[in-house]
Amino acid sequence: MKKMILLFTMLLIFSGLRAQDDAIVKFFSKYMEDDRFSRVYISPKMMQMAGGFLKSGGAETDKEAKELGELISKVRGIRILSAEKLDGHLLYKEAMGTLTKNKYEELMDVAEKGSNIKFMVREENGRVMELLMISGSKDGFTLLSLLGNFTYKDLNILADKTTIPGMQEYGKGGKK
């Protein structure tokens, strides 16, 4: 009996963990065949290739390029689902409804001029495993999922020229 309970608990934990990924995957797959949407999937292999292009000197090899190369090497994949000329608010709400049950933490929420942008992160052991961006406006929608293994300092490279007070502390190692 004890074994059964243990097995059932493990199954629940496992299915819970799977649900985090599945929610976003389900959302992507729901609109995968919809012609109004454009889909981009950048696989780990393509990330490797992009890193290879930087290393081979295809791009500038200054400090910024080096940082970018390091960031690229930490990205496991990128999925983008976007649509134009449709009500993005509805899709934004649908996407948020799918995700609220899961373990995504809000990083940034911007609401302006009839558009909403939300950045969320999924953390594991203090590392950011996924950065999720959802934006919806009256005439467009974008869902972007950046998978990998990052620190907040890595994400700061993406938000270059950022002036968030306290962001400098990340650079000094105040927070990983």
Next chain:
Amino acid sequence: MRNRIEELLKRYWEGETSLGEERELRDLLAKSDGYDAEKSFFLGISDFSAMMEISLENPSKKSKGLVSFWGRIAAGIVVFLIAGISIYTQHRNRAEKEAYEQVLQAFVLIQENMQKGTGNLEVLQDLQYLNTPNELFDIETK
């Protein structure tokens, strides 16, 4: 026949015979009696000629043909390999560039949207200057 042999021999030693006359002389010697020294001489020459044909022409022709055959195959393989590597490298470079551009596009999309939020917070950055007089004059605020 003897007169003809004598005449041809005389012309031969003087180096005036044609190839046809030399052939005629060999035939006449073969048919006639005597002339043992001349017979062995001309027989020796014909044997030697036959040997020369075998030893000089055939092996060189054979080996040359063999080398050029394998050489052509090797050259073909080398050209094929170089062309293959070159096409593969070109294809890989193009694919890497495309992948890099796609990744950059994704990053730009994130950056643009992030800056929509952080841009609004620039005003907050100015708030840090409110504390500047305290820092300048080392005033304890507690």
